[in-house]
Structures are given as C-alpha cells and as structure tokens.
Amino acid sequence: MTPFLTQITHISFLFFGLMLLSSCDLPSQKEGKQTPLPFIILAEDGQSVTDAWKSIEGDTITTGRFNPGIKLNRWWVKTQVKNNSKFEDEFFLVLNNPHINMIEVYINGNNHPALITGDRFAFDSRQYPSRDFVFPFELKSGESKEVLMILDKRGETFHIDPELLNEGEYDDRRRNEHLIMGVVSGWMALIIVITLFFWSELRHRSAFYYAIFVLSVFLWIFSHWGMGFQYLWPESVTWVGKSRPVFNLASNVALMLTIINFFPPTSSRKHWKILFRGLIWINGLLLIAFLIIPESNVKPEIIAFFLKTVLVLSAIQILSILSYLIVQYLAKTKFAGYYLAGISFLYSFSILIYLDQVSGSLQLSHYLLNFGSAFGTMGETGLITFAYMRQASLEKKEKEKLALEILKKEKDYADQIILAQEEERNRLGRDLHDSIGGMLGTLHMRLQGLRLKTQDPELQAIQVLVHQGIQETRTLSHNLTPPHLDELGLVKALANEVELLNQEVSVKVLFYHKLETEIPKATEVMVYRIVIELISNSLKHAEASEIAIQLISDPEKLELIVEDDGKGFSDEQKIRGLGLNNINSRVNYLKGELTIDSNSNGTTTLITIPN
Known part of the structure; x- marks a missing residue:
C-alpha cells in the first residue's frame, strides 16, 4: 500500500473508531440518559384483546430492544407510561421502528382501539406527524396509563426499542x-x-x-x-x-x-x-x-x-x-x-x-x-x-x-520543414548570386567594352537594363539568404542589416535590443523575415523618414516592436495585404499575437511571441 x-x-479507521466510541452507551455516558421503557412482549396466538390485557408478567418481560428476526406471527406489547416528574408534561412513546405494517393501540384496559395506524395506512393516519411511530400522552404529575399494542410485521424483520421521552427530550x-x-x-x-x-x-x-x-x-x-x-x-x-x-x-x-x-x-x-x-x-x-x-x-x-x-x-x-x-x-x-x-x-x-x-x-x-x-x-x-x-x-x-508530447513533435516537425525551406532558400540565393548574377556581371562587362568601341547609344540602354538586373538579382539573393544568420545570430544579423540600410537609403533606421533568453533557431529565422518584411513595407509604402525596431525578451515572451513615422495605411489596405498576410501566418505559427496601429502619423506593429 x-x-x-x-x-x-x-x-x-480512526473516524470509524471515534464514531463507534461516541455512539456506544459507555457507563460515563449513561448518567442523565433516558432509561429504556420496560415492556411485556407476547407472541400473538389467537388471543383476544381481553386475554392480552390479562396476560401475566411471566410471559416475556424485557427492558430495551427486542429483535426476534423474521417471524410469521404478530406481537402483543404491553407497557406503562408514567409521569414521574412534579409537573404536568407531554410524553411521547417512541417505538424506534418506522416500518410496522399495522398497529392497534389500546389504553387502560379498553377493548376498543384508541388508534389504528401503520405502513398499510396513509401517513395522515398517524396520531403524530413523525417519521417514526410516536404516540403522545398528556400526563399530570404521578399519572400513569396502561398501553397495549398489537404489532403486525409478519414475514419481515421485526424489532422495537420503546422509549418514553418528555417534550424537551x-x-x-x-x-x-x-x-x-x-x-x-x-x-x-x-x-x-x-x-x-x-x-x-x-x-x-x-x-x-x-x-x-x-x-x-x-x-x-x-x-x-x-x-x-x-x-x-x-x-x-x-x-x-x-x-x-x-x-x-x-x-x-x-x-x-x-x-x-x-x-x-x-x-x-x-x-x-x-x-x-x-x-x-x-x-x-x-x-x-x-x-x-x-x-x-x-x-x-x-x-x-x-x-x-x-x-x-x-x-x-x-x-x-x-x-x-x-x-x-x-x-x-x-x-x-x-x-x-x-x-x-x-x-x-x-x-x-x-x-x-x-x-x-x-x-x-x-x-x-x-x-x-x-x-x-x-x-x-x-x-x-x-x-x-x-x-x-x-x-x-x-x-x-x-x-x-504531440505539440512538441508537431513543432519539431514544423521546425524541420522551416529549416529545410531555409536551406532551399539559401541554395536558391547562392545559385542566383553565383550563376545568374555572375552571368549578368560578365554580360555587363562585355557590353561596356562594346559600347566604348562603337559608341552605340542602344548598347548603353541595354547596359543600364543589365545593371538593373544585377541589382535585382543581388536583392533577391540577399532576401533569400539572410547574411550569416546561422553564424552571427538574430541580433547581429539585424544589426548588420540596419547598418547596411542606413548606408543605402535615406530613411534613418534605429535598432534597440535586450534579450535575456536564448531564441530557438527556427524562431530566429521567422523573426528575421518578419522584421525584413516590416522594414520593406515601410520603405515601399509609408514614405517614412525614420524606422525604429525594438527586440526584447524575458523568460516568458519575446516582444518585437517596429514603428515608423510614415503616412500609415487604411483598413482596406491592411486587408489587401502589404505583405501582412505573410507576417500574420508566421506569427500564428509561433503562437504569437499581432497588433497593428496605423494612422496618418505613422504605424506601430507589436508582435508578442511566448517562449
């Protein structure tokens, strides 16, 4: 056990013992306790009421409980109720058995019943409305009454424990x-x-x-x-x-x-x-x-x-x-x-x-x-x-x-998919940079040589288009491959990105960070792409002069705030996109919350991700 x-x-068992101890009639508890009512019990064997009144004390006299078990006969019970106090009082004869089929009550030698009641009669037939069979007697000081009852409980368990209680008791x-x-x-x-x-x-x-x-x-x-x-x-x-x-x-x-x-x-x-x-x-x-x-x-x-x-x-x-x-x-x-x-x-x-x-x-x-x-x-x-x-x-x-366990397995599986996707993005980014980017660079150099020899203005236009293709390829490659994210970590990669932006664009970009906990690799990738998407939205659509990025974490959550002082956007534009669908999908995957507040004074995006 x-x-x-x-x-x-x-x-x-302690509860059982205490209940038993408190419920038993120990000698110390008997003082002041109502004494059981003496009574005469006689098995009914065809006697008349007159015969029962005349029965002598030698029949069966008992004090206390009587329990013969299951019997097939009725029982005569004879007792006396007496007021031994100095004052008139109401007394109650209680049988302590609420399941007697029929009871006939006779008083002071009378052969006609004073009351007929029992379980075979409606409850209203009882002289006193109680769950048990209770018979009230108004007795003056010293007054007594003889009581004879015939009790019918044939074929069922029969037991009685008659008591006489005054009104207070x-x-x-x-x-x-x-x-x-x-x-x-x-x-x-x-x-x-x-x-x-x-x-x-x-x-x-x-x-x-x-x-x-x-x-x-x-x-x-x-x-x-x-x-x-x-x-x-x-x-x-x-x-x-x-x-x-x-x-x-x-x-x-x-x-x-x-x-x-x-x-x-x-x-x-x-x-x-x-x-x-x-x-x-x-x-x-x-x-x-x-x-x-x-x-x-x-x-x-x-x-x-x-x-x-x-x-x-x-x-x-x-x-x-x-x-x-x-x-x-x-x-x-x-x-x-x-x-x-x-x-x-x-x-x-x-x-x-x-x-x-x-x-x-x-x-x-x-x-x-x-x-x-x-x-x-x-x-x-x-x-x-x-x-x-x-x-x-x-x-x-x-x-x-x-x-x-299921959630962890699902997350591990999803993280593996994300990391595999990132690996594929990196491969595509490298291929763009090394293959197409290299070929476009070579083409640009040859066009430069031809243009110097022939001075053809058409070649100059083509060279400009090629140069734009090179820049677009670099941007695509850069977006597909976060620069050194695996080696540097999220904070350093974002800091490098902010530094590069401050060199290339006229918008001032600020970055504040305070991380108290380590961030999982898959989360780092997601957060990096969310930040890049938000910065891209501000640069393309907000016409902002300043962008502020805050990245803060504690043991319970990771908090990202991106603010700009641009012209904001309407709810309709918010619904249509501006790259927000991608951001919302990533936040949902991370079980986070996304809040956007946009007006004519700028846009604030708050993202909270639980650790």
Whole structure:
C-alpha cells in the first residue's frame, strides 16, 4: 500500500473508531440518559384483546430492544407510561421502528382501539406527524396509563426499542436527528453530483454506475429512516413496503456493475466475471419480482422467503466483492485499495449494527443504530469518490503530458520543414548570386567594352537594363539568404542589416535590443523575415523618414516592436495585404499575437511571441 493510501486508510479507521466510541452507551455516558421503557412482549396466538390485557408478567418481560428476526406471527406489547416528574408534561412513546405494517393501540384496559395506524395506512393516519411511530400522552404529575399494542410485521424483520421521552427530550431527539439527516442528505447529493461530473469528464461507465449506486443507497437510507413515506410517497401504502428491498437490490446491481467496470476481470479471471454477472441477474430478477408482484396477494411465508433469500444473497455478494477487491489489491491494481477500504468501511458498520440487533450485547446508541448505515455510506462514498478524483487527476496529467508530447513533435516537425525551406532558400540565393548574377556581371562587362568601341547609344540602354538586373538579382539573393544568420545570430544579423540600410537609403533606421533568453533557431529565422518584411513595407509604402525596431525578451515572451513615422495605411489596405498576410501566418505559427496601429502619423506593429 502506498504511503498516501496508508494515511487515508488510517484516517478512515480512526473516524470509524471515534464514531463507534461516541455512539456506544459507555457507563460515563449513561448518567442523565433516558432509561429504556420496560415492556411485556407476547407472541400473538389467537388471543383476544381481553386475554392480552390479562396476560401475566411471566410471559416475556424485557427492558430495551427486542429483535426476534423474521417471524410469521404478530406481537402483543404491553407497557406503562408514567409521569414521574412534579409537573404536568407531554410524553411521547417512541417505538424506534418506522416500518410496522399495522398497529392497534389500546389504553387502560379498553377493548376498543384508541388508534389504528401503520405502513398499510396513509401517513395522515398517524396520531403524530413523525417519521417514526410516536404516540403522545398528556400526563399530570404521578399519572400513569396502561398501553397495549398489537404489532403486525409478519414475514419481515421485526424489532422495537420503546422509549418514553418528555417534550424537551423528544424535541432534542428530533432536532439532532434532523441535523444528522440533513448532513447525510447534503453529503449524498454532493457525492452524486461529483460522480456524475467525473462521468461526464472521464466517460467511464463505472462512474455512471457508481452515481446510480449512491442514489439507490440514498433512497434506501431515506426509506429506512421513514422519511420516504412521510415526504415522497405518503399515500402509496403498497410502495412503502417494497421501497427498501427494491432500492437495496438496485444498489447491489449498481455496485457490482461499478466494480467490474472499474476493475475489469482479466482473461485469466473469467470466473469472477461469470460470478458477478450471475449475481447481477439474480438481483435484477428479484427486483423485478418485488416490483410486479402485488404485496396484498403475497402470504407472509412468501415474503419471509424472499427476504431471507435477499439476506443470503447479500452475504454472498459481500464475500464476493471483498474477495475480488482483495485479489485486485494484491495484484497492485490502481485504486483497488481505496475501493477495498471504502467497501470494508461500509460493511463494518452494517455488520456491527446487525450483531447488536441480534444479540443486543454491544449496546450501541440510538443514533448509531438508526444512522449507522448512513455513517458507513458516508465513509465509503468519501473514499471511493476520492479514488475517482485521483483517477481524474492522473488522467488529466496523462492527457496534458500526451498533448505536450504531440505539440512538441508537431513543432519539431514544423521546425524541420522551416529549416529545410531555409536551406532551399539559401541554395536558391547562392545559385542566383553565383550563376545568374555572375552571368549578368560578365554580360555587363562585355557590353561596356562594346559600347566604348562603337559608341552605340542602344548598347548603353541595354547596359543600364543589365545593371538593373544585377541589382535585382543581388536583392533577391540577399532576401533569400539572410547574411550569416546561422553564424552571427538574430541580433547581429539585424544589426548588420540596419547598418547596411542606413548606408543605402535615406530613411534613418534605429535598432534597440535586450534579450535575456536564448531564441530557438527556427524562431530566429521567422523573426528575421518578419522584421525584413516590416522594414520593406515601410520603405515601399509609408514614405517614412525614420524606422525604429525594438527586440526584447524575458523568460516568458519575446516582444518585437517596429514603428515608423510614415503616412500609415487604411483598413482596406491592411486587408489587401502589404505583405501582412505573410507576417500574420508566421506569427500564428509561433503562437504569437499581432497588433497593428496605423494612422496618418505613422504605424506601430507589436508582435508578442511566448517562449
């Protein structure tokens, strides 16, 4: 494991340990804590309400949580609510299970129910608008009431942890719960947005499947809290019972699709691919079955079988996913450690809560029991989302590196072409000077001899034309072959050109330079030709008396400024050319910027080329 991943894992387990420590009922924390409400539990076996009221204490008396697992019978619960304070107060009997199909409540030996509610009734049927089943009682000081309830959760997991809270305690409980649920909801929404962003950027199907997984888990958590029934489907009494297994199965499918797309099995590990595909199909078929089979037509025995199948399937999936991630981690697959730590984090919370619900020996707090799955999911999503962030960062760096390499290769190739073109220009310039220039020079000398012998004025005219041809050939040769640019460098070559111009033309040419960095050869050639083109434009078209050239460089850029005090040119002339098309093409090749300001007082050309 890399040092970075080791730190992340240590932080994760530290977070887990602190959460566990703060959530357990340690002796020092019990002081001032609401004592669990004693109650009598009795399996319903055809008893009437009267029989249930008469049941003796020897039936089953428990203090705290009761979790028999999946059973096929209903349960009688009898307890007493009493105000032991000195003042009248409102008390709330909380069952700490928002998923009971039907509840009938009887008060003080009455055989007629004071309230009938449950998941099989619309949310408005509840006496108190809460995600959990809450029953308020107004009690005077010392007053007590006997409460009998019949709870129906046949064929499904059943557990209760009755508590009696006064108004202040209940308000504190609700406020803390809403704070936790708000934080978890905000976190999950943020993770979904971030993951979808990574999917849009990376175009990895695993990121899309992971976003579906996080959404499914969030909807499962929302349903598990009872918030789905309260806010999303308060009238859908058929969906409230299906929502949790449906979202659970959907999250299983999405998680396995995420893993096999993020870590595709190699050809030597085809058995993993077969295993995951089989589990995906089984989960998918169970999901469809839950969706299409009307719950009202299903017997408790069938529901129990389905749920037990889902539990066994979940255990197989946990072992399969952890085993596969361990194999990937041992194979040193990138980011496998993040997934392994994240999934282990989630499953650790789930196993911890399951063990406490079955045995009750861990004595986990109310908050960890109700929100432990959410805490585990937050840790898991944080680690895996961090893996996507790392992957996106690495891929971005790889793309940038590849783009730079391609750009460098393209530039090197273009530089080679430019240098080859320059070599060809030099050859043509030399040929013009040595071949045609030499022949024209010889012709000029012979014409001079003939003219002296014959004194023919026609020969003098021809000699003048030949002399012009010699001058034009020299100019062409000079332009094609920058004088000693390779040997002298850009600054010295331009300085020589300026000195020559000051000798040959009446325009005053000034040259200022300050170079702090070395300029590549191909750039030197381009800049030299740009300067010559700008000077030529000023000499031919501007009617200037002075031309100023500035060449300045620093580590970031090379800056060229050419100014004249001529008559300037119009936008139409600028569009038509004046050699500017060639200049613009060269500047674009160098990834530079060209700015021209021309008016009747002169023209200023600014060229900035990045280093």
